[in-house]
Amino acid sequence: MSCGCKFIPDEVLARLANDPKVPKFDRAAMERTIAVDQEMRRVREATQALIASSSMIAFNLAPVTKKPTVKLFDCQHGNILPGAPVASPQSSSDQTVKRTFKHTTEFAKFLKKFYDRNSLDGQGMDLLSSVHYGQNYNNAFWNGQQMTYGDGDGNIFVDFTRGDDVIGHELTHGLTQFTSQFVYSGESGGLNESMSDVFGSMFRQWQKNQTVTAADWLIGKDIIGPGAAASGFTCLRDMAKPGASHALAPQPSHFSQYVPGMGPHTCSGIPNNAFYRAAMKIGGRSWEKAGKIWYKALAGYPSSPNLTMKKFADRTRTAASQLYPTQPAIKTAVDKAWNEVGL
Amino acid sequence: MRSDYRLMARKPPGKCVKIERLGGFAGFGMGHLRSDGEIDLEELPEEERRAIERLLSKRGAPGGGAKSPVRDGFRYRLSWEEDGESRSVEIDESDAPERVRAAVKDRLD
Numbered sequence: 339m340s341c342g343c344k345f346i347p348d349e350v351l352a353r354l355a356n357d358p359k360v361p362k363f364d365r366a367a368m369e370r371t372i373a374v375d376q377e378m379r380r381v382r383e384a385t386q387a388l389i390a391s392s393s394m395i396a397f398n399l400a401p402v403t404k405k406p407t408v409k410l411f412d413c414q415h416g417n418i419l420p421g422a423p424v425a426s427p428q429s430s431s432d433q434t435v436k437r438t439f440k441h442t443t444e445f446a447k448f449l450k451k452f453y454d455r456n457s458l459d460g461q462g463m464d465l466l467s468s469v470h471y472g473q474n475y476n477n478a479f480w481n482g483q484q485m486t487y488g489d490g491d492g493n494i495f496v497d498f499t500r501g502d503d504v505i506g507h508e509l510t511h512g513l514t515q516f517t518s519q520f521v522y523s524g525e526s527g528g529l530n531e532s533m534s535d536v537f538g539s540m541f542r543q544w545q546k547n548q549t550v551t552a553a554d555w556l557i558g559k560d561i562i563g564p565g566a567a568a569s570g571f572t573c574l575r576d577m578a579k580p581g582a583s584h585a586l587a588p589q590p591s592h593f594s595q596y597v598p599g600m601g602p603h604t605c606s607g608i609p610n611n612a613f614y615r616a617a618m619k620i621g622g623r624s625w626e627k628a629g630k631i632w633y634k635a636l637a638g639y640p641s642s643p644n645l646t647m648k649k650f651a652d653r654t655r656t657a658a659s660q661l662y663p664t665q666p667a668i669k670t671a672v673d674k675a676w677n678e679v680g681l
Numbered sequence: 682m683r684s685d686y687r688l689m690a691r692k693p694p695g696k697c698v699k700i701e702r703l704g705g706f707a708g709f710g711m712g713h714l715r716s717d718g719e720i721d722l723e724e725l726p727e728e729e730r731r732a733i734e735r736l737l738s739k740r741g742a743p744g745g746g747a748k749s750p751v752r753d754g755f756r757y758r759l760s761w762e763e764d765g766e767s768r769s770v771e772i773d774e775s776d777a778p779e780r781v782r783a784a785v786k787d788r789l790d
Contacts, residue, residue, distance in 0.1 A: 417779075417782075474787075476705065476707065476709075476716075476787050477705040477706055477707065477753065477754075477755060478706045478753060479705070479706065479751060479752060479753040479754045479755075480751070480752045480753060481750065481751050481754070482749075482750025482751060483750075491787055494714070494787055494788075494789060495707070498706070504706065507706065507753075508706070508752075508753065511752035511753065515750065515752075522749075522752060530752065534752075558706075558707065565789065566789060569713075569789055571713065571789075574706075574707050574708070585712065586707065586708075586712050586713050586714055586789075587707060587708040587711050587712035587713070587714060588712050601704070601708070601711065603704070603707075603708035603711065604708070604711055
């Protein structure tokens with residue numbers, strides 16, 4: 339498997355490394371770069387192969403009994419991961435650490451209690467989170483192994499750990515990595531992002547014990563900073579009204595608006611809106627019936643990196659029939675929800 | 682170093698690099714979120730200038746993108762004028778020198 343993320347091919351570096359016209363210091367640096375690149379490529383390929391094979395094995399195995407340990411690290415506003423380990427994060431005087439520990443632990447319980455999943459990989463993997471990343475860093479991300487959270491700039495965004503849906507969102511990227519492995523571009527990229535919004539939103543609703551009608555279906559409401567709020571923005575995304583003007587990043591809500599090349603954070607509005615519609619039609623608490631249908635569509639199949647939105651929609655239709663064979667109204671609700679967004 | 686394209690237009694071609702930060706959990710570059718700035722290569726120490734010029738030499742090439750395991754990571758688009766034409770390259774945050782990361786400022790549009 340080749341790596342497509344390099345800037346200078348090895349052959350060019352090698353040529354320059356052997357060019358006597360290039361200063362000795364630079365030639366040595368190029369040789370080191372080649373060695374590091376090659377090692378990184380080996381590690382990346384081994385990791386991808388391991389994830390793919392473990393995903394296939396885990397698909398047919400009962401969850402093991404190891405419980406995930408939640409570990410916190412403090413980047414102290416630097417950019418080096420994971421940062422300094424935090425002892426006893428559950429009782430830390432740092433509210434960011436304490437909050438991240440609490441929500442991450444709760445999310446692991448959420449997965450276990452409602453979806454019988456033992457951590458992100460189904461095997462009880464430890465959950466690593468780094469906080470206070472960077473300076474005024476307006477982001478949170480999953481890097482393939484752990485979560486990372488910035489403190490926000492205090493104007494557009496505040497501390498990203500203030501959003502339990504944000505924490506649920508990032509953790510769900512790990513869940514997707516160990517299940518369907520949706521590629522992060524095109525329709526599968528939109529599905530990848532949508533899974534994170536769906537499970538992040540359900541987690542937030544569960545934490546508040548909200549029914550579908552009581553929920554606000556907003557993503558990122560709790561991290562909106564005073565500057566953004568003063569401009570009339572209340573959230574990043576709105577699953578109920580993806581195109582709403584109160585969202586910092588409005589999205590399409592119907593598949594007719596999908597354009598090839600659209601970014602994952604844009605086209606996720608379509609499956610987000612389908613989930614909202616299905617949950618509202620089914621009623622009750624989103625994480626119970628609608629959530630179980632979506633989970634089965636995400637994690638109940640072998641790895642499917644390039645799944646289309648239509649095929650994912652069909653998976654949920656099948657899952658609704660399999661999970662609730664005596665309640666055809668649920669299958670009808672899911673079917674209608676997808677039809678309403680053009681899928 | 683907030684972006685000011687009127688200033689950029691007065692600088693000699695090939696010296697000024699416009700930088701946009703894209704993506705992330707919030708989706709910078711879409712909707713109302715912008716993050717941008719610029720770097721004058723002539724003002725940089727030699728080592729930093731050459732590091733950025735190496736990035737520019739792979740113009741048009743996308744970053745790790747879909748093959749990277751990172752989700753919600755930032756990407757940086759570096760754009761500049763060369764021989765009267767607009768050029769650009771996109772890189773993942775992990776490949777962005779500190780000078781590039783520090784050049785952008787987040788804002789609402």
